[in-house]
Amino acid sequence: MFEIAIKHAFTASHALTSNGKAIEEPHEHRFECEARLESDGVSASGMAIDFRSVDEAISRVIAPLRDANLHEAPMLEGASPSAENLAQFIYSRLTQELGECNSKVTRVAVWEDPDHCATYYENSPPL
Numbered sequence: 001m002f003e004i005a006i007k008h009a010f011t012a013s014h015a016l017t018s019n020g021k022a023i024e025e026p027h028e029h030r031f032e033c034e035a036r037l038e039s040d041g042v043s044a045s046g047m048a049i050d051f052r053s054v055d056e057a058i059s060r061v062i063a064p065l066r067d068a069n070l071h072e073a074p075m076l077e078g079a080s081p082s083a084e085n086l087a088q089f090i091y092s093r094l095t096q097e098l099g100e101c102n103s104k105v106t107r108v109a110v111w112e113d114p115d116h117c118a119t120y121y122e123n124s125p126p127l
Contacts, residue, residue, distance in 0.1 A: 002041070002048040004103070007034045008058045014070035014081035026071065031083075032111040033062060033090055039103040049103040057097035061090055083110040083118035091120045 010033070015026040035058055039048035065073065070081030075093075079085045091108040098105065107121035 002039045003036055003106070004039075004048055004051070004054070005034055005036045006051060006054050006058060007032055008055070008062060009033070010062050010066045012065050012068050012070050016082055017071065017080040020078065022071065026069070029112045031065075031086070033058065033086075034109040034111070035090070035094055036106050036108075037098075037103040038106050041102070043102065049098075049101060053101075054098070057094055058090075061093040061097055083112050083116070084120065086110045087118050087120035091122075 009030055011028060011030050013026050013028040015022040016024050035054065037049060037054065042048050064075060065086070070076065070086070073081065075089060076085055087108045087110040090110065091105060094108065095105045106123075107119050109117050109119040111117045
């Protein structure tokens with residue numbers, strides 16, 4: 001089994017909400033998104049998946065989040081713009097973007113800063 005990890009950063013502002021109302025003042029983060037994918041094997045070129053294709057897919061997924069006010073982001077469908085909800089959104093969209101390939105998205109982590117992160121996965125997390 002092979003695992004690859006790719007990180008992308010984006011800056012955005014948010015204010016967490018509860019029942020549709022802000023529960024904190026809007027503020028900005030330099031978010032880091034880390035996607036992990038696994039593959040049973042490698043291609044003839046020795047790659048589980050081409051880093052470039054994953055980079056391009058992540059870039060497309062996070063493009064509408066860059067420099068956005070996440071509280072107003074339509075892709076979050078009125079959900080609180082928490083790191084947890086961002087991780088779930090990115091996981092879902094990245095899985096769609098990559099479609100049928102030799103690798104599977106296993107988890108997505110969203111870091112608000114170097115010390116705080118939320119991870120989304122749908123099965124047992126890889127060790």
